[in-house]
Amino acid sequence: MKKKKYFRVAAVTVFFLWIGLVLAAANEIVCAKFIGDSTTIVDGFYAEKKNDIDVVVVGSSNSFCTVNPLVLYEEYGIAAYDFGSSSQPMNISELYIKEVLKRQKPKVIALEINMMVGDSIHNGSEAGLRWGYTNIPLSVDKLKCIYQSVGKLDAEYFSYVFPIFRYHNRWKELSKTDYTYFGKDKTNYTKGYLETQSVAEYAINMSDYGYEGETWIGEDNIVCLDEIVQLCQKNNVELLLFKSPKENWHKYETKAIRALADERGLLFIDYNELYDNGELEFDVAADFRDGDHLNDFGAKKVTMHFGDYLKANYELTDRRADSALNSWDRACDYKRRGEWQDFMAAAKAEECFRQLLEDENLVIIVTRTGSEKDSRVQQWVYQNRKMTLHVQWEDNGIHHMKIGKSELVLSKLGDVYQTLIDGVEYYQPESKWNIVVYDKITKSVTANLVFDE
């Protein structure tokens, strides 16, 4: 009897674990993935090493389109992360700060205050809440925060706690990413910053800044700010408020925020004000992606000023001096690898090849197409700066090997030769030499070059 009872308890426990696992997997697959936005920002944040970030930037899209952590690192050695989500109401900003303090001991938290004005908590869009909540792990803080947003314990509340109930109708449009995302490396190589070089179709109007008017800041937003101040004080973290440059931001709004900041002894930078009084220059025709957001060019200008300001006002260690490579070094390396590189400008195959061989993280697949004298196609594969395969094709056949996380297949079938990486064909037979470059760091093909000699 007792044995039966134990078995039953074990069976029920296993059952609930199993159901939990299955539903968690279904949730991961079905939930919308906001790549480049909150999904990758939030997941990237949790993939960061604990207690490794010195400056965290929190807020709506204005935050992660303005401060570029890689620029901060390259220029000032500041280890920063943009931990925000689009249209983020103030209570979610507070939740994000709580999450930050659970995992990191930053010296400074910079809060972008775009959402302070008005009543972001009760008048926010559903999308803003979804972006903000979907990827944040379940916690008492999150449950309380959702309650504040929704205002009641009902089906809607439930759908924020278990987002599968909101996103289940996505089942028809699921893509490969939906199935593979949760198994992927979550490292965010832009450190939360949203990279874009797109330029607004019109010149941004920043000249209305001085217009007279009145603004209203919701009571609950002020309460959130006070709670954030207390949290930072309790955790010995400096809180900095800033406003990114945008259209339709006015002096009277700055004045209202500054009054709040002054009352609480906080520092506040308004980049609209700095532009207005000529301390910071923008090219309104080139530095914005749209009226509310900067692009990479504009973000770099603001970030440079932001870096100067941080250095001047806080004691921040230059992390470039770390004895070992840190995650910002790796992120910068990652970024560099995705950009234009010198070997791409080589005129001859040999010159290109020599440059490539210097980087041990590159896999080089060289193909020499047959000529009139010798019609045989030859292929070489170099990994870790060493040749790992040389094929002189005569008969039909294949060679395959693992390159990083990908699968390389070289094949010959009659007159058709193929260089396949993860099933994608890269071979270009038009020229004598074809060099395909696979980067183990970015886990992608970074160049597919052809040379006549």
Add this chain to the structure above:
Amino acid sequence: MQFTSFDFLVFFPIVVLLFYVMPKRFRQLWLLLASYYFYMGWNAKYALLILISTVITYLCGIFTVRIDGECKRKRLFILIASLVINFGILVFYKYFYFLHDTIAAVLSVFGIKLGASRLDIILPVGISFYTFQAVGYTIDVYRGTVKAEKNFIRYALFVSFFPQLVAGPIERSDHLLGQIETIAHKKMWDFDKVTRGLLMMLWGFFMKMVIADRAAVLVDQVFAIYYMFGGVALTLAIVLFAVQIYCDFASYSVIALGAAKVLGIELMINFEAPFFSRSIREFWGRWHVSLSSWFRDYLYIPLGGNRCSTPRKYFNTMLTFAVSGLWHGASWHYVAWGAIQGIYIIIGDILRPLKTRFQDFFQVRVKAFGYQFFQGLCTFFLFVLSLVFFRADTVKDALYYLYRMFMTFDVWSLFDESIYYLGLDRKEMSVMWLGVLILLLVDAYYVRKKALFDTLVKEQPLAVQYVIVAALLVMIIVFGVYGEGYNAAQFIYFQF
């Protein structure tokens, strides 16, 4: 509240938890309070109607027993009074407009114009179900087949027991009252029973949310503008309506059965794989059994049933089915739908000798799968045809629907993908048919073993049971038709 609502998801576990932890003597009262709360989730005022019906039938039961043997006429008077009051309430709330419109139409023939009704009557949810259950009790007491229940709380719970209050099954007093009585002193917790109940509920949710509500999307779209569609679309719509109505009705009964089982109470099986029937008569023995048997016991048999002349028997059949049709809805097209069932059965009766001779002459192997499958197909086809009258807004609409269905049937439109533009695209349709396939497997199991989904699952090894539950749960949550549709465009404005 509805079974498929968030409120029920919260309500039910609380009810169950407290039911099992509280002292036994409070359980009946607890379930009664829970049942009224459940009902008042729709319309609090209308709970009063249940109370009125409960009080009247309760007192009728008490008085009937008190004057037992004294005066037969007095007992009959009490019964009639109970029937008149209960059916009076039902007729007023459910059939007022129907009667008003019918009388107005008749009077207009004589040139008399009847003004529009100024009343604004909202149909109380479940009134047909609990009225029939309470009236059934009164008749049983009158007949002496059950004892009158003296405990009011117990009786009130019998009438309002929340799992079956709004959509059946219509329980019989001899089956349910006794069980309700036992919950006050018997140990109710039974792990096996509770898990079986939960399995039944899961199956019910699957039928409702994955199949019925999905089929409804296409059915509603096509029926709203049926005159624009050709035969193939209309056939598909009515076949899917058969699936929808079955899964809708049956799912509520299955959830009710499961919810009651979790509380240790057994309700009657209401749908016994009706689409596996091989004749319309058999179909009605499997479809909405609690209602069919109610009409059989309290209307058909009192009218004389089969033990009378053939014309009278046919009349009884027609009347019973016409009333059954009217029970489903206050409109002539429901009556027509019911009458068609009667006609089917009468024609079946008349043709039976001919059919037997045909089978003998051609030496038809009546037990062969092929023949039985053919019979099942014919039965399904006949039922589907009749359903046009059930679903259409008027008899006229139903007739035109059938006309279009047969006269504009272009078989090629089955292959030109046009069926995927009727409300369910290819993926939705695939899920739909997958659901129907699972439904057929479960029903086939019932036909073979006379056992429901819970037994089907429980017969499997534990690991398989877990896989089935997980698969069903994921299908309900992911493929279930509920909540707001996901519109990616709504979320496109991200990164801003």
